[in-house]
Amino acid sequence: MKKLIMVLLLFACLKVRAQNAGSITVGGDLDKFYPTLWTDGGWSSNTASVLEIGRSSTHVNGDWRGTVIAKFSYHTYAWGNGAGFLNADVTQVNNLENTPNDRNRNFIAGWRDATIRSGSGSIIIWLRGGGTTYYYKSLYANAPVVYDGVANPLPFQEENGPAHSYKTTKDPYVNSDGMSRSGTAYFNGVVTPNYFAGDVGVGTPDTKGYKLAVNGKIRAQEIKVETANWPDYVFAKDYALPSLKETEKHIQEKGHLPGIPSAQEVKNNGVDLGEMNAKLLKKIEELTLYLIQKDKELEQVKADNKQTREMLLKMKK
Known part of the structure; x- marks a missing residue:
C-alpha cells in the first residue's frame, strides 16, 4: 500500500x-x-x-x-x-x-x-x-x-x-x-454547409464592409448574381428615351455613356457585377429602340424613294 x-x-x-x-x-x-x-x-x-x-x-x-x-x-x-x-x-x-x-x-x-x-x-x-x-x-x-x-x-x-x-x-x-493558422484549413461540411457569420477576406484583412473580399483572381465554374430593378422598364410606353443628340452631348462633355461609371470611378470603387449588368442591359435595350426607330425611318425613306421613282417614270412617259 x-x-x-x-x-x-x-x-x-x-x-x-x-x-x-x-x-x-x-x-x-x-x-x-x-x-x-x-x-x-x-x-x-x-x-x-x-x-x-x-x-x-x-x-x-x-x-x-x-x-x-x-x-x-x-x-x-x-x-x-x-x-x-x-x-x-x-x-x-x-x-x-x-x-x-x-x-x-x-x-x-x-x-x-x-x-x-x-x-x-x-x-x-x-x-x-x-x-x-x-x-x-x-x-x-x-x-x-x-x-x-x-x-x-x-x-x-x-x-x-x-x-x-x-x-x-x-x-x-x-x-x-x-x-x-499556419497550415491549410479543410472544412468538410457536406450535409450542412460550412457557415461563416462574419465577413470573409481572402488575401486581405480589410473586407471594406463586404461579406466576401478577395485580393486576387477568382476562378469558378458558375457565378450567379441576384439583383433587383431589371431594366425591362425601358420598353414601357411611358419611358423617356434620350435622344441621340442628348447622348452625343453627354459623351462630348463627360467622356462616357450616360448612366455608366467613368474609368476613374471604376478604378476607385470597382464594379458591382449585378448593377453593371443591369446598366449594360439598359444600354442594349435603348440601343435596340434606337435601331427600331432608325429601321422605321429607313423603311419610310425607301417607301418615299419608291414613290418618287414611280412619279419620275410617269413623268418620263
Missing part, C-alpha cells in the same frame, strides 16, 4: 511539474511590442506544445489597460524536421473604444518559429510593453525570456538567423478576434 501511495504521489508530482504557470512583465514603451522567447517542451515527447497567455482583468497595471486571452499550439521546425507549425487563438481588446491609437487594442503583435536554422527549440511572441504583466500556463516546463531592453537587451539574435527588435504595429496574420 505504501509503495502504491508513493507511486501515485510521484506521478502527481511529475504531472504538476509538467505544467508550468507563472507571470512575466514586459517593460519598455507602452506603444511597442517586444520579443519574448518560449520553449517547445513537447518536441522530444513527439507532441505539440501548448501555451496559454492571458490577462483577465482590464485594470492590471493601470485603469483600462486592456485584456487578452490567447492559446498557442506549436511544434518547432528545428533544423528542417518538417512537421513544424504555430497556431494561435487570440482575443484581445482595450476597453477604451475611442482610444486615439489603435495599437492600444493589441497585446500580441506577432509570432515566429525561431528554429528555422537551429535546434534551439523556441518560438518568439511579440508582447506589448510599457510594464504590462502577462500570466501564462504551459503544458510543458517553460522559462520565458523577455527582450525589452530592460530584462534583456535588444535585439534578440536568433541562432543562425536574423536579429529581432520590437514591433510598432500588429502583423497582418494576427487575428485579434479568433484563429490564426
Whole structure:
C-alpha cells in the first residue's frame, strides 16, 4: 500500500511539474511590442506544445489597460524536421473604444518559429510593453525570456538567423478576434454547409464592409448574381428615351455613356457585377429602340424613294 501511495504521489508530482504557470512583465514603451522567447517542451515527447497567455482583468497595471486571452499550439521546425507549425487563438481588446491609437487594442503583435536554422527549440511572441504583466500556463516546463531592453537587451539574435527588435504595429496574420493558422484549413461540411457569420477576406484583412473580399483572381465554374430593378422598364410606353443628340452631348462633355461609371470611378470603387449588368442591359435595350426607330425611318425613306421613282417614270412617259 505504501509503495502504491508513493507511486501515485510521484506521478502527481511529475504531472504538476509538467505544467508550468507563472507571470512575466514586459517593460519598455507602452506603444511597442517586444520579443519574448518560449520553449517547445513537447518536441522530444513527439507532441505539440501548448501555451496559454492571458490577462483577465482590464485594470492590471493601470485603469483600462486592456485584456487578452490567447492559446498557442506549436511544434518547432528545428533544423528542417518538417512537421513544424504555430497556431494561435487570440482575443484581445482595450476597453477604451475611442482610444486615439489603435495599437492600444493589441497585446500580441506577432509570432515566429525561431528554429528555422537551429535546434534551439523556441518560438518568439511579440508582447506589448510599457510594464504590462502577462500570466501564462504551459503544458510543458517553460522559462520565458523577455527582450525589452530592460530584462534583456535588444535585439534578440536568433541562432543562425536574423536579429529581432520590437514591433510598432500588429502583423497582418494576427487575428485579434479568433484563429490564426499556419497550415491549410479543410472544412468538410457536406450535409450542412460550412457557415461563416462574419465577413470573409481572402488575401486581405480589410473586407471594406463586404461579406466576401478577395485580393486576387477568382476562378469558378458558375457565378450567379441576384439583383433587383431589371431594366425591362425601358420598353414601357411611358419611358423617356434620350435622344441621340442628348447622348452625343453627354459623351462630348463627360467622356462616357450616360448612366455608366467613368474609368476613374471604376478604378476607385470597382464594379458591382449585378448593377453593371443591369446598366449594360439598359444600354442594349435603348440601343435596340434606337435601331427600331432608325429601321422605321429607313423603311419610310425607301417607301418615299419608291414613290418618287414611280412619279419620275410617269413623268418620263
